[in-house]
Amino acid sequence: MDKRSVQVGGHMFSNQKLFNRTMVENSPLSLEGDRTYDMLTNHVRYYRPEMELVVPNAKYFTVLRDPVRQFESSFGYFGWEEKMEGSSDPLGTFTENLSTHFEQADLPYWWQMKNGQIYDLGLDHSYHDNETAVTQKITEIERELDFVLITEYFDESLVILKQILCWELHYMLYIPNGIRSQKYVYKIKDRSRANIIKWNKADMMLYRHFNRTLWQRIESYGSNFEYDLNEFRRQRQIVTNQCLDGTMSPVRGTPRWSRVNLKRGAPSICYELWKGDATYTKILRERQNKGGIKTDINGRQIKY
Template sequence: SLFSSLDAQGPPLGSCRPHNHVMFLKTHKTASSTVLNMLYRFGEERDLHFALPLGYQLGYPLPFNAHRVKGYRGPRAMEFHIMGNHMRFNKPEVEKVMPADTFYFSIIRDPVALAESSFAYYKEVAPAFRKAKGLGDFADDPKKYYDPRLRNNHYARNLLWFDFGLDHNANFSLALARRGEAMIRRAFKLILVSEYFDQSMVLLRHALCWPLDAVVSFSLNARGRSQAKAPPNLSLTEEQREKLREWNALDWHLYKAFNRTFWEEVDRFGRAQMEQEVALLRTRREVLARVCLRDGGKPVEAYRIRDKAIRPFQSGLVKILGYELQPGLDNATRQACLRMIRPEIQYKDLLDAKQSHPSLPMVPFAF
């Protein structure tokens, strides 16, 4: 079958053993839903145990607490393999849930692009964004709109810093920024960069010793095409972009520091080798898109997806797109394709049902 062919394995990885204990800090608006889908697929195919939230997030935006994990009964009462739902990172509590040999990784994004995405997605949720006409107005004078005491305003300032468990309202100083950076370096083995997603997947595959298909994905939780070019209330001047970097100075420091590290990793890996493997990854994605997806694999608006069980959840000003499966697939191929396009919320419900009642046949949950 297509999914058990040699192509599915990808270039050889030497004699490493696949990591089964993985913790992914799912940061906001960084392509992290696509990464979580890969973790869900890998674990589901191998019957691994997920540290799932009681709801859909692990207590976010409060700092993570081990008791937020469904079925957690104290350290080591049960082996959890994979953790990756939204949380505000809190390492001592994560260590109560995850085994000592867990591989920790996360993903970051340029703070200006992140602010654009956050503004579009959380406009109605974050008071600071709700008050501003457009992102440009907010960028011109963030302090006019921003009150640190109001709930959900963390989406409007140093969101990465916040997700990593640090104080996002602290005044910027280089010493503070370096301390936060050092804390993240100690806790995480690998920090991916959303702007270099495919290169990130190659590094991740080698770090985890996973087959190629485990890191091939279709972009999930993406915004509508007409909106991918910034709508008028999102367009920014260069001066406003600079102001957003200042406003998110702690995130900007992290982005520059981990971007440098990322390219050092790529150099160690070998640039020529990286180009080859990225090309393979992209070719494989195209092959799977042709097999799995209707309409040549273009994402479509949710209301046009006939199967309600795979319609993505909608939030904010932008339409979140999803996919339609190619009709007439054989059962095994259909199941493998379905895993690649199943939206995060439905996938979590499915895994939850599987873990709560391992003996029950799986019936997909329909919204």
């Protein structure tokens, strides 16, 4: 097992183990009375029974990406290309021997190499070539999750999510975070694409199914969808103009990805949107460990 498969005190619970309540700091097993958490947003493999013990009566969402693009992203981000040193087409060479690379299990995050998305949603690799098992898993996901977002239609997905949560559009605003450096972006040739699609058949089935459900949701949203989508993008453009200076900088210690730079003197909301999941996890954990005060809907101060 890669030593990075489990993180203690980080923003990921585990990359390989299904979620278990004991992974959570101060889980319900150690909390007083019937206290539980309100949200679970960290990286984790989906396992509904244990999640419900930590965040009961929750709505469940996930996001999927085109498996071909996801594979290329993993190839560049996890450093798999280092094994193809000297090749003029590292991604193409790598995809000619996918089963060998997977079976050797000697690359960082090797388990993401085959159907990484349905794996994260709880289906072990031993079932990935069983079309019946994959179909059953997709049916289970559709039954259990309230909505599946699609990366390639992220703004459209967020408008639907806004409706489900009964939120306002400005609650959905975001700034791109963690953009891969161009040095580690690889051209996907036709043969490589074909090899990736064949190898990641389960993820392709998963993605195509929920891509269809997204457009069904859009159709049932009503006549206001285009208006809301355009208004959301208008608000996003305002945030971009207010917050970003148009340049990017490499992330210290992580040359494979970069971050957008904020304008000097940008409004405070820009800094909140700019913070990543690891930063927010650290902030919330510090508050949890030190204790703090917040006000409930009735104006009473409560400790958290």
